[in-house]
Each structure stands twice: as structure tokens, then as C-alpha cells.
Amino acid sequence: MPPGISTSDFYYILPELVLTGGALLVLIADVLLPRGSKALAWVTLLAIGATIASLVPFGSTHVEVAHGLLAVDQFALFFKIVFLGAAALTVLMSVRYLEIEGASPGEYYFLILCATLGMMIMAGGIDLLTIFIGLETMAVSFYILAGFIKPNQRSNEAAVKYFLLGAFSLGILLYGMSIMYGLSGTTNLRTMATAFVGQERDPRLVLAVILVVAGLGFKIAAVPFHMWAPDVYEGAPTPVTAFLSVGSKAASFAMLLRIFLEGLPSMSADWRLMFEVLAIVTMTIGNLAALTQTNIKRMLAYSSIAHAGYILIGVVAGTPRGVAAMLIYLLIYAFMQLGAFTIIIIMRRQDVVGDELKDFSGLHIRHPFAAFAMLLFMLSLGGIPPTAGFMGKFWLFGAAIDAGYVRLAVIGVLNSAISLYYYIRLVVFMYLKPQGAGSPVTTSPSLGIALAVAVIGTIFLGVYPRLLFDLAEMSARTLGVAAVTAAIR
Amino acid sequence: MLSAYIPIAIFVVVATGFALFTLVFSSLLHPEKYNKVKLEPYECGIEPMTDARDRYSIRYYLVAMLFVIFDVETVFMFPWAVIFNKLLLFGLIEMLVFIFILLVGYYYAWQKGALEWV
16 A cells, blocks of 8 residues: 555545445446436435435544545534535435426436535545545536536526636636645645745735635635626526535535635635625625526525625634534525525426516415425525524624624625515515416425425524534534634734 | 746747747748648648538547547556556555446446447
8 A cells, every 4th residue: 555545544535435436326327227217316315325324433533534635524524414415405306307307317416426526525625636626526517517408508508607617717726726835835735824824925825815715706606706606507407506506605615614724824814804805795796686686596696696795704704603603504505595496496397497586476375385485495595583594694793793893794784684675575476476377386205305304404493503503613613713713813 | 946947947938039030030031922722721732622611420529538538547547557566456456446437437328329320
């Protein structure tokens, strides 16, 4: 065995190995199973379930694998659970959608698993190389998934736009990373952090920080790097949009936290300022742009941009509390966003595309539970108690005030008020307008399960959030947050 | 540390300078005589027959892409073979895993009919 790798390293990457094996199994199963068989979705769910089960032994592990290529810690664990949960819900909501769109599931489930694998590596990576490989694995899978409905022009457009802007942003990110490597002589984030102490005024390092912020800004769709998001979210197949807005966003935030809190704590004065400005602009422009949208997928795209702004507040705070609040928010966001997209997929029928505002007219008569669930998700996205969205915002803004960023918290609250307008507008359409056209709204068993999980998650985390908070705070503490707090004082 | 880059800098300057010099100098010296034949696209010395913009089968792309995948695989195998004496059994297993993953993809492409030339 070559130096630097030991047998135990393979034990620690067991979840990743299981998921890789599962993905290959899905590919083989697709060939062996009869055409159009729904069993493929269940094979995929089995692979995800096995991966979640393989996470169990690592509940309190805190090690570096292969001389600092990957970290297996609670921070990574938390994100891995979010990714795998989101992937499972995405698979559940895809079955009927793919059937209606007439797309052969083929590579679809395989690519979902590949994207998840990439995300898991992004959350665990503490080396620029591993992080980048994870990012590429995820991004390339999403480029293909975005254009998966081949006869649909918008889907093609989404794929090309996402690919071009994604490649461009990766270039910027890589440029920043290469400067970081050039200045420190290492790609390991933790070694890098010590190398950068006392280099705060180096203009080359500041340039590197700017480039990395810009590159990551594209990935999390922060204003002014958000222009791709509405078009891609609208054009991509709806389950892919859901997974993209939840999984890809969470993974990019995990990577952002790793790079800035573990690799660049000494530069925190610079990147805090940049993220503060980004957070304010992102929240405000995202919400204002969402006000005028009549397509629900587009509206949720702008809303997702605004949420990236809220979550950035946690990075600015930079304290363990702030990071814990981000982790919680990302999990809560996964439930409410995936739930909202599940409803849009339920609205997709043979004769109705179902993603326009008017398609939701009078939904409470046609399908009372779907209307109620959507009401719940909208209130949660807007941050109304007792839903989970309220608790998420409460902790994020609380962390900001704690760290002395009262201004950010105030702007965040004002923005939540603006956002309520467009969330409630959808509720008005569902409850107060006459019934819309088209065939009856029905759910399938798998859509029902996805919806139930999202509803329960949104209510449960809003009513009994304490459990989650302790878990998230423990995860946040495993990150190099202590180093940042020390650097500020 | 910067002095290590001086040879590279000299190389860049000489390379750019040579290219520019050749272009400028030949444009000053050469005689200018145009005729129609000179403007035609070069096709191995044979007279061009049709327009170059023509539709051809998507199969070319599929086969070309599969070729590239296995091409890259070989690129990984060469350095592996060079240090195989040091990697021993571990290296062998790793390479077998790598090839297995590629084979699954190959099997998938085959079964989906990507290799059928119709």
C-alpha cells in the first residue's frame, strides 16, 4: 500500500463507497429490468437507504482520511444526511413526472446518485482538490439532468445556460484556488490556514478571496451572480429543479464554510464584509424580483435566491451559533422547498403543465390536502410561526444580533415581510379564486409519501426544534469555527 | 523565488518575438499575386467537390465519445504501469476497480445500443 493511505481510510469512506456501488447497481438494473419498470426507483431508494445506514457508525467520528483529503466529522455527517434525504425525496417525486414527460428513466436515477456522491465529497473535503472533484461530479450530473427532457426546448436551454455559466464560474473559482495554492504551497485547507496567518494585507491573497467568493457566489446563486438561476429552474425538469435548489445549494454552502472557516480564517475581515454586502443585495433583489413572477417555478427560483441571502447571514456572523443556524436553515429549507416542488409536480398532469399561478386557482376544492400542504410550505418559506421556516429565520437573525450585526437582522426581517406578499398571493389563488381548468388533481403513492415527509418535517421542526438545534450546534463546533472567533478577538 | 521564472519569461518573449518577426518581415517582403485557386479550401490537393457543411450521422459522435473515454483510461494506465513495482497488490486492485466501473458504463452503453451502426 502506498504511503499516505491505510486500510482504515477505506472504512471511513464506506458511505461514499456504498453510494458508488449503488449507482453502478442502478445502471446495471436499468439494463436488466424491463423497459419503463418502476422498480428502478425502488433500487435507487434502496441504494440511498443503504448509504444512510452506513453513516450510522460515524455518529461521533472525527478523523482526517488519507492525510487530509477528506474529513469525516459531524459537520460532514449533518450535510450528508441532508443530501441523502433530499435525494430520496427527489426520487419519490420523479416517478410519475418522468412517466408523464415520456422520458426514459435510464440514466436519470444514476445521475441523481452521482450528484449526491459529489455533494457528499464536497461536504467532507478539506483539500481544494477533493472539494473540486466533488463539485465537478455534482455539477456535471446536474448539467445533464437539467436537459433531461430532450424534446423540450426550455429544458435544453436550461442545460446549455447552466453548463456555460457553470463552467465559467468554475474557471473563476479555480483561478482563486490556484492563487491560494501558489501562496501557501499546499492544497490542504488546514495547513493553508496556518500558512496564511500574518498575510492579511497581501493583495494577492485578497484577490484570491475575491475570486473564490465570486465563484461560490455563482454556485449558491447570490446576486449579482444569480442570473442563471431563474432560467435554469424554470426550464429544468421539476424534480431536478427541486434537487438543484436544495442539494446543490446546501453542498455549495458546505464547501463555502469549509473553504472560508477552515482555510481562510485569518482573512475573515475581508470575506465577512464581502458576504455582508452579498447577503443584503441577494435578499433584497431576490425578493423584489419574485414579486412580479407569474410562473411558480420562476417565483420559487427568486425565492431561493432570497433564501441564499438569508443563509449568508450565518456566514457573516461566523460564530458557532451562526453556522449552526445555517445548518438548521438548510435542513428546514430542504423540507419546505422540496414540499413546494412536490405540489408543483402533483399539479403536472397529462393536459396541464401546472407551474403557472393561474393553474393553482381553486386548488382547495379540487384537492384540499394539496392546497393545505402548499399553504403550509408558503407560510414556512415566508417565516410564519409555528412552521419550521420561522424557527430557521429566528436562529439565523438571532445569531446575527449575537455577533453584533443588528443591521443585517433588521434587513432580513424587512425582507421576510416583502416575501410574504408573493407567498400569500399563491395562497389567495388557491383558496379565493374559482377553479382552474384541466383534469382532476391526483397523487400517486410515491408522491404521497414525499408530501407527507415534507409536511411532517415542516411542522415537527417548527414545533419541536430543540433536538435539531443541539445536533446542528455540535456539528458546527467540529468545524474550524473556533479559529475564526479567535482571529476576530 | 521569482528568478526561477526568468527562463520562462525569456522563452515567452523569444517565442512571441519570433512569431511577430516572421509575420511582419514576410508581409514586407513577399510579392502579392492573388488568383481564384488560392482562395479555395485545401483538401489534400484534390479539387473540392461539395460544401463542407453537410449532415452526418450522430453515430460518429457516439463512437468518438466512447473512444475518448477509453483513450483517457489508457492515459491513467501508463503512469500506473510505470510505478506498478511499488504499488503491487494494492495498485492492481485499485486498477481493477477502476476498470470495473468503466466496464459497467461500457456494458450500459452497449445494451442501450450505442455501438450499433445502423
